[in-house]
Amino acid sequence: MRNTVSTKSLALALAGVLAAPAHAAGGGELVIVGNQEPQSMQAQVAHKEVNGIGLRNVIEQLTRLDPETNEVLPMLAVSWEQIEPTVWHFDLRDGVKFHDGTDLDAEAAAVSINWLWSPENSYPVRDMMGPQITAEVVDEDTVAVITDGIDPLLPRRMYLGGITSARQILEEPEDHSVNPIGTGPYVFDEWKQGQYWTSTANPDWWGNSADDTYGEIFYDSVRVVWRPEALVRSAMVESGEAQVAMFLTREECDRFGAASGIDCMVKGSDTFLQFRLDYQGAHPLLQDQKFRKAIFTGINWEGIRQNLMSLSEPLAGQMLPSVATGFADGIEQYAYDPQGARALVDELKAAGNEIPTLEVTTRLGSTPRNGEMIEAIGAMLGAVGIPTRIAVEEPGIFNPRAVAKPTPDRSYAWLHVQANPLMDYALTFGAHYTCAGNVSVFCDPDFEARANAAAELTGDARHEALEALVVEGHERHIVAPVGLLQRAYGVVEGFEWDFGVDHRIVAVNMRETK
DSSP states (O other): OHHHHHHHHHHHHHHTOOSSOSEETTEEEEEEEESSOOSOOOGGGGGSGGGSTTGGGTOBOSEEEOTTTOOEEESSEEEEEEEETTEEEEEEOTTOBOTTSOBOOHHHHHHHHHHHHOTTTOOGGGGGOOSOEEEEEEETTEEEEEESSOOTTHHHHGGGSOBOOHHHHHHOGGGGGTSOOOSSSEEEEEEETTTEEEEEEOTTOGGGTOTTOSOOOOOSEEEEEEOSOHHHHHHHHHHTSOSEEOSOOHHHHHHHHTSSSEEEEEEEEEEEEEEEEOOTTSOGGGGOHHHHHHHHHSSOHHHHIIIIIOSEEOOSSSSSOTTSBTOOTTOOOOOOOHHHHHHHHHHHHHTTOOOOOEEEEEETTSSTTHHHHHHHHHHHHHHTTOOEEEEEEOHHHHHHHHHSOOOTTOOEEEEEEEEOTTOBHHHHHHHHSSSSOTTOOOOOHHHHHHHHHHHTOOHHHHHHHHHHHHHHHHHTTOEEEEEEEEEEEEEETTEEEOOOTTOOOOGGGEEEOO
16 A cells, blocks of 8 residues: 555656646536647648547548447538549538638538648548548539549548648648647637647537537537656546546556546557568568568567557457458467577578667557567567667657658667558558558558559458458568557546547547536
8 A cells, every 4th residue: 555655646746736626517627638749730630539639629520430330420521422433522511610710611621631631741641541532612512522543431531531721721831730720619729839738619619509410518628638657647637637547557447446536448449559560671681571470470469468458459460350341260360489480580590691680669658558568579589589679769759760661771660559440451451551651661562452452342342352461461471460459548437428449539528427
């Protein structure tokens, strides 16, 4: 007990606890303590919650996903229709205004869509794109979304792209990164970089009067703060400084279970933890299947998942669970075989190859205990004769390295989270198995062509074509999956929150009942 009190006191001191609680039943301010600061306030950041925590309170999309069924539902578009194989018409909701007072019409939507998905801007959201997306005006209330190739997932993909003020994009594009102007239930106030960002309830939100709204405004304002330490985040909920603490460890949840007035919410997610190893263009030995197999089998993935990842579900040697389109029955996680891995390394050395030092990195705060995981990976690889350097890096260091393409003098691996809210392998292949993908280090034009062809199919034909590629990717040791994350949140007692597997921090789906 003495140690518990000491640890908690330290966490409270680090958190900078306020004397008075930040919340009040029936309204007041909702405070979310996240694991990291937003990378920017651009609309494209809203495609991934971990990079723009809470941004979807300000920015909305054409479509949304039902949190229970994952069905595509209306949001800023009330309906859509496939007019031609590569043309979809989206009918926009009447009377919606951006927070700057401008109208959401077809012209504004087209400007925002073209800005978001353009190859010139090359935003990371393009990894979720599939065929190139462009938009044109049909009439005042109808926008056409056009793709370079057939894309049966397009209405679902529109859920990933935020729609923001066309006036801002055209007249003040530099402001787009720091001052989001959307249509959502909360209006952006301030981003005090390094500390917090805030927003205030929008009295003119369309959802206040619509029958097909996705929530109800309960809080007067929303404040998002960030602390990289899970212990500090949980302490802020215990002290009353926040209502929600993101991404806690199992240990923090167990501690909450013994406390009064504090609960831990745990739910499966669409986010997987992966080990991505440099491939084409990198150190020549990283393109040798023997060396890649030595690395993938020299690491005890299931041991890492069970003992360090803890809040997770197993993945059967692939990125997505069995509900995903393209899931391959019959393959398994890479088996831990240190003796076999060592033998492969010795064989390569005997043939005159110099074993490169593998740089293994992870991003600070991206998932609980990731620093311990790469320490374990470094120790395991060292034991089979593969030297490593490990580092837990700040986003400003990790992110540029993650999108930089390999060079012959580079031997780099990351342990990082990736999401696939569409639960379709075409999205994973587009992001991680293409020559031009922002985060892809794998380039095989033939594989990419087959993946693109599979992405145009529907039904059983789509599933079978994607499944064959999943099996091939596993056999070629392209990426090592670790586990499907369960996300844990510390919340005040009586806190209700309706969310899906993509874990969106949307205040209109939250309220306090005590």
